[in-house]
Amino acid sequence: MMGDFxxxxxxxxxxxxxxxxxxxxxxxxDEPEVHAVTxxxxxxxxxxxxxxxxxxxYSGAEAKELVxxxxxxxxxxxxxxxxxxxxxxxxxxxxREEAKNNHIRIILRTGQPGQxxxxxxxxxxxxxxxxxxxxxxxxxxxxxxxxSLRSYRDIISIEQSREGLEKIIIASRDIFSAHxxxxxxxxxxxxxxxxxxxxxxxxYATTLVAQNPEAQNNKKLIVCxxxxxxxxxxxxxxxxxxxxxxxxxxHQALNEKSxxxxxxxxxxxxxSEYNHNSMLFISGIPKDLTDTQRHLIKxxxxxxxxxxxNVQLQSEIEATQQELVYRLSEAVEQRSxxxxxxxxxxxxxxxxxxxxxxxxxxxxxxxxxxxxxxxxGKVGIPDAVLNKPAKLDAQEWEVMKTHTDKGxxxxxxxxxxxxxxxxxxxxxxxxxxxxSGYPQGLSGNAIxxxxxxxxxxxxxxxxxxxxxxxxxxTLQNVVDEINAQKGTHFEPKLVEVFNEKxxxxxxxxxxxxx
Numbered sequence: 001m002m003g004d005f006x007x008x009x010x011x012x013x014x015x016x017x018x019x020x021x022x023x024x025x026x027x028x029x030d031e032p033e034v035h036a037v038t039x040x041x042x043x044x045x046x047x048x049x050x051x052x053x054x055x056x057x058y059s060g061a062e063a064k065e066l067v068x069x070x071x072x073x074x075x076x077x078x079x080x081x082x083x084x085x086x087x088x089x090x091x092x093x094x095x096r097e098e099a100k101n102n103h104i105r106i107i108l109r110t111g112q113p114g115q116x117x118x119x120x121x122x123x124x125x126x127x128x129x130x131x132x133x134x135x136x137x138x139x140x141x142x143x144x145x146x147x148s149l150r151s152y153r154d155i156i157s158i159e160q161s162r163e164g165l166e167k168i169i170i171a172s173r174d175i176f177s178a179h180x181x182x183x184x185x186x187x188x189x190x191x192x193x194x195x196x197x198x199x200x201x202x203x204y205a206t207t208l209v210a211q212n213p214e215a216q217n218n219k220k221l222i223v224c225x226x227x228x229x230x231x232x233x234x235x236x237x238x239x240x241x242x243x244x245x246x247x248x249x250x251h252q253a254l255n256e257k258s259x260x261x262x263x264x265x266x267x268x269x270x271x272s273e274y275n276h277n278s279m280l281f282i283s284g285i286p287k288d289l290t291d292t293q294r295h296l297i298k299x300x301x302x303x304x305x306x307x308x309x310n311v312q313l314q315s316e317i318e319a320t321q322q323e324l325v326y327r328l329s330e331a332v333e334q335r336s337x338x339x340x341x342x343x344x345x346x347x348x349x350x351x352x353x354x355x356x357x358x359x360x361x362x363x364x365x366x367x368x369x370x371x372x373x374x375x376x377g378k379v380g381i382p383d384a385v386l387n388k389p390a391k392l393d394a395q396e397w398e399v400m401k402t403h404t405d406k407g408x409x410x411x412x413x414x415x416x417x418x419x420x421x422x423x424x425x426x427x428x429x430x431x432x433x434x435x436s437g438y439p440q441g442l443s444g445n446a447i448x449x450x451x452x453x454x455x456x457x458x459x460x461x462x463x464x465x466x467x468x469x470x471x472x473x474t475l476q477n478v479v480d481e482i483n484a485q486k487g488t489h490f491e492p493k494l495v496e497v498f499n500e501k502x503x504x505x506x507x508x509x510x511x512x513x514x
Contacts, residue, residue: 021049021050021051022050022051022052022053023047023050023051023052023053023074023075023149023152024052024053024055024070024072024073024074024075025042025052025053025054025055025073025074025075025076025077025145026055026056026057026063026066026067026070026073026075026076026077026078026104027039027054027055027056027057027077028056028057028058028060028062028063028076028077028078028079028082028088028091029058029077029079029082029109030058030059030079030082030083031079032058034079034109034133035054035056038054038077038141039054041138041141041142042054042141042142042145045142045145045146047146047149047150048153052145055070055073058082059082059083059087060082060083060084060087060088060090060091061083063076063078063091064091064094064099067091067094067095067099067101067104068099071099071101073104074103074104074105074148074149074152075104075105075106075107075145075148075149075152076091076095076104076105076106076107077107077109078091078092078106078107078108078109078127079109079110079111080108080109080110080121081110081111088108088110089121089125092106092108092125092126092127093125096126102126102155103152103155103156103159104152105128105129105148105149105151105152106126106127106128106129107127107128107129107130107131107144107148108121108125108127108129108130108131109131109132109133109136110130110131110132110133111132111133111134128148128151129144129148131144157292200228200283200284201226201227201228201229201230201282201283201284202226202227202228202230202280202281202282202283203223203225203226203227203230203233203241203280203281204223204224204225204226204278204279204280204281204304205221205222205223205224205238205278205279205281206221206222206224206270206277206278206279207220207221207222207277207278220237220238220239221237221238221239221254221277221278221279222235222236222237222238223235223236223237223238223241228283230281238250238279242281245262246265246267246281249262249265249267250267250279250281252267253267253268253269253279254267254269254277254279256269257269259294259297259298259301261285261289261294263287264283264284264285264287265281265282265283265284265285266281266282266285266297267279267280267281268280268281268282268297268298268300268301268304269301270301270302270304278304280301280304341512341513341514342461342462342465343371343372343374343375344372344512345461345508345509345512346371346372346374346454346457346458346461347368347369347371347372348368348508348511348512349457349460349461349505349508350367350368350371350453350454350457351364351365351367351368352501352504352505352508353453353456353457353494353497353498353501353505354367354368354453356497356500356501357449357453357493357494357497359449366417366418366421366450367421367425367450367453367454369418369421370418370419370421370422370425370450371422371425371450371453371454371457372422373407373411373419373422373423373425373426374407374422374425374426374429374454374458375403375407375426376406376407376410376411376422376426377402377403377404377405377406377407377408377409377410377426378403378406378407379406379410380402380403380406381399381400381402381403381406382399385399385400386400401430401438401439402439404426404427404428404429404430404438404439405427405439407422407423407426407427408423408424408426408427410423410426411423411426421450424448424450424451425448425450425451425454427439427440427451428440428442428447428448428450428451428452428455429451429454429455429458430455431443431447431451431452431455432455432488432489432490433447433452433487433488433489433490433491433492434487434488434489436488437455437489444491452490452491452494453494455489455490456482456490456491456494456495456498459482459489459490460478460482460498460505461509463477463478463481464478464509465514466514475506479499479502482495482498483495483499
């Protein structure tokens with residue numbers, strides 16, 4: 001009879017269990033009859049539309065391996081005495097201390113209570129229940145499994161909420177730290193994939209789009225950014241981009257100011273403090289989202305609009321700063337024979353060199369923003385010296401050299417990062433790698449890397465363009481000169497980057513001609 005039971009599982013029932021989903025129960029006991037009776041007593045058990053999946057181990061050593069293989073097991077029915085008198089207790093200790101599994105519910109079952117007194121075991125081991133095999137009837141087994149599964153379900157729910165909250169915090173941090181609209185949607189997609197486990201494509205549309213003032217005034221949703229099929233839809237009205245079914249779901253979410261779920265996509269209305277309508281579209285989402293995932297999406301969508309407005313404000317501030325720096329620098333350059341586009345070219349050249357050199361994105365952006373201030377000190381140089389069409393004499397040259405200190409004096413002691421970087425650049429962009437430059441005669445790494453980068457960018461652009469005292473040099477002559485100055489005027493590594501990035505540098509010159 002027992003043998004008939006052990007081999008009586010029908011394939012159809014197994015398939016149904018997989019379809020319903022299962023709760024994993026580890027049975028750890030050295031007596032095969034215990035396994036069979038347990039399975040029989042719980043054969044019709046069901047909790048939250050999920051059946052039990054039994055996994056058997058017949059020794060403590062085997063149990064430890066199964067615990068590692070099935071970290072998602074909900075319950076372990078654990079015998080105390082197996083290959084040793086305390087084998088089960090050692091498994092319980094292993095689960096909590098080595099496997100670090102605090103979720104699984106450990107129910108200790110023993111046929112020899114005297115070997116492991118209940119009070120002592122409960123105190124010394126992190127188990128959840130203690131039962132004598134003689135008292136564990138079918139009904140009591142049903143009761144202990146049901147109560148243990150409820151505890152396990154609640155623990156998992158709390159853990160998922162904790163993980164979800166952590167992901168939301170990380171998502172908010174990463175998205176709010178974005179400094180460009182281009183990176184914004186990338187951050188949204190990355191975090192949504194983390195929250196949901198999968199997401200094919202996303203699209204973000206808003207009425208807050210500066211490049212389309214007419215649409216903004218009419219409160220029309222404009223695609224701001226997107227991935228996949230929406231990648232090329234930026235700037236278009238949402239009505240032109242969506243299919244009829246999608247558009248209907250979008251309008252429903254907009255009217256209800258809510259999240260509308262469809263088979264494999266959703267539209268989430270994003271709230272705003274400034275009365276701007278925005279919509280987040282995500283496709284490729286799992287069909288059976290959990291309540292936790294839906295709650296996380298709700299929280300996420302509430303933060304997306306704030307993040308977008310933060311990114312746009314940040315971009316506007318940076319654009320304003322850059323515009324002011326350019327205009328200030330151009331005003332200075334207009335006093336000399338250099339053109340206003342010189343500072344723009346130098347800025348972009350510095351950015352390319354900084355990236356090739358290996359500076360962080362932050363530092364590469366910083367040298368781009370600050371480099372236009374490199375010749376600010378020329379505002380204090382007399383016109384007769386600044387615009388002399390011939391070579392400067394010794395006295396005039398000493399006057400010209402003071403522009404580095406003058407620029408530094410104007411910019412130093414600023415609490416703002418761009419201005420502070422500009423002060424360093426103004427002072428050090430005429431220093432040379434071998435120490436023969438001015439004003440301090442610094443050499444090697446004693447020269448700030450921003451100064452070293454601007455030095456090369458400034459010379460390259462100056463040689464490639466006409467000045468009142470010279471004609472523009474050919475590209476080959478400039479390349480030969482810069483390579484000849486490798487290790488003397490310029491840092492060797494920067495010269496190597498210059499050679500590698502030459503095509504990109506020449507493209508900058510073509511983009512901003514005199």
